[in-house]
Amino acid sequence: MSQQENGPVMRPWLDPDAVPFIRIRNITKKFGAFTAVNNVTLDIYHNELFCLLGGSGCGKSTLLRMLSGFEQPTDGSIEIDGQDMAGMSPCDRPTNMMFQSYALFPHMSVEKNIAYGLKRDRLPRGEIADRVAEILKLVQLEEYGTRKPAQLSGGQRQRVALARSLVKKPKVLLLDEPLGALDKKLREETQFELVNIQETLGVTFIVVTHDQEEAMSISTRIGVMDQGKIIQVGEPREIYEFPQSRFVADFIGSVNMFEGQVIKDTQSKVVIHCPDAQMDIEVSHGVSCASAQKVAFAIRPEKIQMSRTKPKKALNLTRGVVQEIAYLGNLSIYHVVLDSGKAVRVTRPNLERADEHAVTWEDRVYLYWDGTAGVVLNT
Amino acid sequence: MQRKSRLVLIAAILGFIFLYAPMVSLVIFSFNKSKLVTVWGGFSTKWYGELFQNAQILNAAGLSLRIAVISASLALVIGTIAAFVLVRFGRFRGRNLLTGMITSPLVMPDVIIGLSLLLMFVAMQNLIGWPNRGMTTIIIAHATFGAAYVAVVVQSRLRDMDLSVEEAAADLGAGAVRVFFDITLPIISPALISGWLLSFTLSMDDLVITSFVSGPGSSTLPMVIFSKVRLGVSPDINALATIIILIVSVGVIGAALAMRKKDMPHG
Amino acid sequence: MSMQAHIAEPGRAGKWVRTVSGWFAGRGRTLVIAIPMLWLLLFFLVPFLVVGKISLSEAAIARPPYLPIWNFEDGILTLSLNLGNFQFLAEDSLYFNAYVQSLQIAFFSTILALLIGYPMAYVIARAPARLRNLLLMLVILPFWTSFLLRIYAWIGILKTNGVINNILLSLGIIHEPLVMMQTNFAVYVGIVYTYLPFMILPLYSTLVKLDESLFEAAADLGARPLTIFLSVTLPLSVPGIIAGSMLVFIPVVGEFVTPELLGGPDTLMIGRQLWTEFFANRDWPVASAVAIVMLIVLVLPVMLLQRTQPDEAGG
Numbered sequence: 039m040s041q042q043e044n045g046p047v048m049r050p051w052l053d054p055d056a057v058p059f060i061r062i063r064n065i066t067k068k069f070g071a072f073t074a075v076n077n078v079t080l081d082i083y084h085n086e087l088f089c090l091l092g093g094s095g096c097g098k099s100t101l102l103r104m105l106s107g108f109e110q111p112t113d114g115s116i117e118i119d120g121q122d123m124a125g126m127s128p129c130d131r132p133t134n135m136m137f138q139s140y141a142l143f144p145h146m147s148v149e150k151n152i153a154y155g156l157k158r159d160r161l162p163r164g165e166i167a168d169r170v171a172e173i174l175k176l177v178q179l180e181e182y183g184t185r186k187p188a189q190l191s192g193g194q195r196q197r198v199a200l201a202r203s204l205v206k207k208p209k210v211l212l213l214d215e216p217l218g219a220l221d222k223k224l225r226e227e228t229q230f231e232l233v234n235i236q237e238t239l240g241v242t243f244i245v246v247t248h249d250q251e252e253a254m255s256i257s258t259r260i261g262v263m264d265q266g267k268i269i270q271v272g273e274p275r276e277i278y279e280f281p282q283s284r285f286v287a288d289f290i291g292s293v294n295m296f297e298g299q300v301i302k303d304t305q306s307k308v309v310i311h312c313p314d315a316q317m318d319i320e321v322s323h324g325v326s327c328a329s330a331q332k333v334a335f336a337i338r339p340e341k342i343q344m345s346r347t348k349p350k351k352a353l354n355l356t357r358g359v360v361q362e363i364a365y366l367g368n369l370s371i372y373h374v375v376l377d378s379g380k381a382v383r384v385t386r387p388n389l390e391r392a393d394e395h396a397v398t399w400e401d402r403v404y405l406y407w408d409g410t411a412g413v414v415l416n417t
Numbered sequence: 418m419q420r421k422s423r424l425v426l427i428a429a430i431l432g433f434i435f436l437y438a439p440m441v442s443l444v445i446f447s448f449n450k451s452k453l454v455t456v457w458g459g460f461s462t463k464w465y466g467e468l469f470q471n472a473q474i475l476n477a478a479g480l481s482l483r484i485a486v487i488s489a490s491l492a493l494v495i496g497t498i499a500a501f502v503l504v505r506f507g508r509f510r511g512r513n514l515l516t517g518m519i520t521s522p523l524v525m526p527d528v529i530i531g532l533s534l535l536l537m538f539v540a541m542q543n544l545i546g547w548p549n550r551g552m553t554t555i556i557i558a559h560a561t562f563g564a565a566y567v568a569v570v571v572q573s574r575l576r577d578m579d580l581s582v583e584e585a586a587a588d589l590g591a592g593a594v595r596v597f598f599d600i601t602l603p604i605i606s607p608a609l610i611s612g613w614l615l616s617f618t619l620s621m622d623d624l625v626i627t628s629f630v631s632g633p634g635s636s637t638l639p640m641v642i643f644s645k646v647r648l649g650v651s652p653d654i655n656a657l658a659t660i661i662i663l664i665v666s667v668g669v670i671g672a673a674l675a676m677r678k679k680d681m682p683h684g
Numbered sequence: 685m686s687m688q689a690h691i692a693e694p695g696r697a698g699k700w701v702r703t704v705s706g707w708f709a710g711r712g713r714t715l716v717i718a719i720p721m722l723w724l725l726l727f728f729l730v731p732f733l734v735v736g737k738i739s740l741s742e743a744a745i746a747r748p749p750y751l752p753i754w755n756f757e758d759g760i761l762t763l764s765l766n767l768g769n770f771q772f773l774a775e776d777s778l779y780f781n782a783y784v785q786s787l788q789i790a791f792f793s794t795i796l797a798l799l800i801g802y803p804m805a806y807v808i809a810r811a812p813a814r815l816r817n818l819l820l821m822l823v824i825l826p827f828w829t830s831f832l833l834r835i836y837a838w839i840g841i842l843k844t845n846g847v848i849n850n851i852l853l854s855l856g857i858i859h860e861p862l863v864m865m866q867t868n869f870a871v872y873v874g875i876v877y878t879y880l881p882f883m884i885l886p887l888y889s890t891l892v893k894l895d896e897s898l899f900e901a902a903a904d905l906g907a908r909p910l911t912i913f914l915s916v917t918l919p920l921s922v923p924g925i926i927a928g929s930m931l932v933f934i935p936v937v938g939e940f941v942t943p944e945l946l947g948g949p950d951t952l953m954i955g956r957q958l959w960t961e962f963f964a965n966r967d968w969p970v971a972s973a974v975a976i977v978m979l980i981v982l983v984l985p986v987m988l989l990q991r992t993q994p995d996e997a998g999g
């Protein structure tokens with residue numbers, strides 16, 4: 039569902055002349071001695087579905103609350119659609135927020151909840167009714183208008199909260215863990231709904247989440263946060279395939295990390311001496327670093343090939359014994375312990391229903407990958 | 418937004434001043450040399466000396482203390498059983514009646530409780546020659562309304578209690594009685610303590626019901642204070658009030674500190 | 685309790701509850717229920733029946749000072765019900781006025797306590813958690829000190845040569861002392877003062893449960909502080925307002941000490957009237973009739989109202 043496959047037209051962040059819709063400049067927020075958000079600078083473009091991804095306490099929610107106006111930045115500026123937000127109270131901002139707890143008014147019906155923001159704008163009664171009906175249809179809750187929040191299921195409440203924050207047609211919709219309170223199955227369905235609604239309405243979404251799968255499947259771009267800083271910004275594929283740091287590689291998906299030392303560094307390839315992997319790993323892209331520098335080679339479990347027989351041609355090849363197998367249905371996870379004692383995680387799709395030749399416990403296997411399978415990380 | 422919340426804050430501060438100004442004035446004038454309670458005549462502690470020589474007040478205080486301890490303990494037993502029955506026994510005949518009777522004393526005007534109990538005692542005495550009006554009747558009256566307060570406090574604690582803790586104990590081999598004394602009672606003990614303290618205080622404080630049910634020669638502290646206050650202000654009452662305020666403050670602050678200490682590990 | 689049952693149904697709370705009450709099954713269970721039940725029947729419910737009985741009997745100079753309503757003589761049971769006491773209450777406007785004034789004083793005291801207590805409860809509920817307990821303790825502390833002495837304190841403050849008059853006179857704001865004691869003003873001050881904690885505590889417990897994000901959501905949707913208060917905070921504090929008002933209104937209706945000590949002779953309150961009837965006039969049947977009317981007219985409706993209220997305040 040993500041828009042990463044679309045052409046460059048839909049990817050304004052690749053266009054150096056594109057004007058960002060939201061400009062965050064050197065934003066810092068301190069609570070006493072604690073720095074929650076540390077000098078963040080970020081551009082978000084019109085129509086994006088941008089995810090702020092990070093663990094708890096990384097500052098993502100504080101950043102969102104500064105966008106909505108509930109927290110005043112200690113330093114730095116925020117501009118939305120060319121307008122400086124400094125000193126503007128939440129009720130005047132062109133943003134609306136969908137709260138993690140939904141914050142539905144328990145004493146008001148679904149309709150009244152949704153109409154609340156429109157009433158504050160003193161719209162004529164007829165228009166309010168029309169817009170409430172329209173948004174209820176969009177979130178498929180036409181029949182629930184007169185119910186109280188307590189009479190709804192978790193998924194319905196989530197949709198009311200979404201409708202309430204969208205009905206004012208904000209320039210930016212801020213969503214704080216919008217799917218966090220839903221169970222796994224519902225969450226997956228709702229992800230796609232959320233993306234559909236975003237595409238239909240053309241509102242810029244900023245989503246805070248700690249769930250990397252969620253971030254990967256819905257966003258145009260992801261900003262990974264840690265300790266108040268944005269570590270990497272990029273499209274989901276970029277973040278997954280080309281993490282720029284150990285933190286990002288480790289935080290998104292699972293990864294095998296080999297510590298080593300650069301012994302050869304040319305324009306087109308790097309060779310890393312890795313005692314852990316019992317070999318010198320060759321990577322076919324250059325890394326700009328001092329020679330002999332300590333680096334890590336990161337490779338995703340699904341990028342590692344595995345076989346019991348020795349492959350004819352393999353750029354990087356090592357051996358180990360299968361210690362554990364976790365069968366997950368669509369794929370299996372193998373824990374292979376190399377002769378060096380290093381444990382490596384390998385995933386293989388289960389293509390056949392009954393595979394008699396499948397690798398099994400205690401098998402001695404060869405692990406191998408080519409030069410583009412992994413990345414070198416020096417931070 | 419700032420201006421409005423400041424207004425609310427000022428209103429709240431005025432509210433606290435309203436709550437404490439009378440108590441502060443009580444304390445200040447207890448150290449007044451002059452007999453005219455409200456005109457400052459210099460610092461003196463003579464009213465405290467006089468208070469401690471006033472046999473009537475001392476006797477009344479002693480009686481009140483004895484009554485309060487006994488009636489609070491009785492109230493604790495009755496109230497706890499009532500709470501346990503209402504929370505854990507499920508449905509039984511007369512459940513609504515018991516609920517109604519245990520909560521009604523909380524909202525019933527004192528004069529009605531006092532009058533009805535007295536008439537009941539008089540009728541009983543005519544029938545079976547018991548009880549004689551005095552300490553016994555006061556204790557029964559106080560235990561009855563005290564039980565209502567204990568029941569409310571203990572009920573809410575029992576409801577909040579995690580049942581799986583009891584299940585765990587049973588699973589590890591404790592019988593039902595063991596579970597009650599080893600697990601349930603310690604867990605609800607804060608409620609038992611506050612319930613006891615509450616009925617103790619209410620007993621020490623009660624004037625109206627006590628006046629109805631007491632007999633000749635059994636005047637409690639509030640009854641003595643009331644008859645003195647009716648005649649006008651007197652500085653030794655201020656001294657008495659100061660002592661009570663001191664005891665209560667030490668008790669409440671101590672309890673708060675103890676609770677804070679207990680809560681510490683949870684942050 | 686068998687181990688197997690446990691394995692089959694792990695973590696089922698109902699199982700154990702049934703086992704606990706199993707211990708109290710049959711006779712044991714009845715016995716446990718009987719303890720509070722009998723006590724309350726004997727010392728709470730039956731007394732009301734006695735009051736009802738005596739309210740229907742005739743006053744007499746005797747010990748006890750009333751005539752029995754039934755007589756068993758020569759094998760004939762005669763029952764003589766005397767409605768005279770109630771007739772007396774209905775005819776003497778003193779009692780009617782006392783009932784009305786009790787309601788009036790209770791009503792306005794409740795409103796005043798609400799107006800003073802709400803901002804206090806609000807500030808405490810919105811205070812940082814650390815400060816909250818301290819402030820709450822400050823509200824509860826006066827409640828633990830003697831009720832009588834707190835009323836007494838106001839005598840010293842309000843009387844002609846009391847604290848307020850002394851201060852105002854010495855500042856030259858007034859030249860004649862204000863008469864505040866033995867007025868309804870003093871009664872209001874005393875009642876609101878003593879019952880304020882009963883208003884604040886339920887209000888606080890309702891307000892503290894309100895999620896901060898509700899107010900933020902309202903602000904985010906464009907509401908100004910006053911609108912947030914009127915459209916979100918106030919409607920959601922209704923359960924606390926009702927609970928607090930009950931806790932103030934009901935006991936104030938039957939209040940005796942405050943009107944007796946702070947009020948004047950024209951402060952007619954029904955509790956005070958009952959006291960006078962009983963202690964000064966020694967008319968037990970009329971006192972009983974006053975109590976019965978008070979129960980029927982004032983207390984029962986409020987208790988029924990409370991029962992029909994959905995149990996929201998309890999949480």
